[in-house]
Amino acid sequence: MSQSAVADGARLKKPSWKDPRLLVGILLVLASIVGVISLVGAADQTTEAFAAREPIAVGEKLTTDKLHRVKVRLGEVEEHYLTPGTGLADGLVAVQRIGKDQLLPRESVGQLDGRDRKPVAVTIEESLPAQAVAGSRVDVWVALPDTRNGFSEPTLLLPGAEIAQITPGSTALGSSRSTVVMVLVPDQQMPKLLGAQANKATISVVWNPGGASQWASRW
Incomplete structure (x- = not known):
């Protein structure tokens, strides 16, 4: 047998499991499968x-x-x-x-609030500071209409009222200009606030950073 035939036979010889090239190929395939499974699992973590x-x-x-x-x-x-x-x-x-x-x-x-407070929506035109958020405190001032087509001097109706929610209001044309402040009102103060709203009083809301500690005992 010629040397070329021997060489061709060596090249055509079936690879052995001990062939490092075959082992490296198997490891690469397994690594690819594991990577795909991990990627799919991470994307489906709901x-x-x-x-x-x-x-x-x-x-x-x-x-x-x-x-x-x-x-x-x-x-x-x-x-x-x-x-x-x-x-x-x-x-x-x-x-x-x-x-x-x-x-x-x-x-x-x-x-559920244990102090008989209920949320009431108060619409205001003035801006509130960024610190006035749900859970913070505000003072609610009311100015009732007078007999001269004006308003009486504002009085403090709700000191240290807690804000439940703040949402932007809107005008009839849909442009946001007012703000709706949902405040928690105790039952004994509810008639005064609802009466002020029914009588078209001017209602102002002022942020009160110390309201919680100052007025909580009075509620």
Whole structure:
């Protein structure tokens, strides 16, 4: 047999399992498969969260029949939302308006108020500082109409009232100019505020950074 025939036979020889090239090829294929599986798994890391079936108003009690479960990717912010895994505590109410199919941030719910306070919408034209947010305190001033087609001197009606929600209002043309401040009003003060609104009084809201500690005991 010629040397060329021997060389051709060596080239056509079936590779052995001990061939390093074959082992490297198998490892590359396995690594590729593992990478694809990991990528697909990471992209499918969804969790269940609660969402509102219908709009939920401020002060409305939360029950499971008002919610439905949705699959979402929350990632690192999962702890900031209500989920079936954490459950729904008894006595929770909405402290901010929750829209239809909207997820439930923990900051949008709270325990039922034990001081007989109810949310009332107050529409104002003036701007509030950035610190005036849900949970902060404001003073509500009222100026009643007088007999001279003007307004009487403003009086402090609600000192240190807690804000439940702030939303932009709108004019008839749809341009946002006013602000709707939802404040929590104790029952004994409710007639005065509703009476002022019914009599077209001018109502002003002033941020009160020290209101909570100063006036909470009076409520």
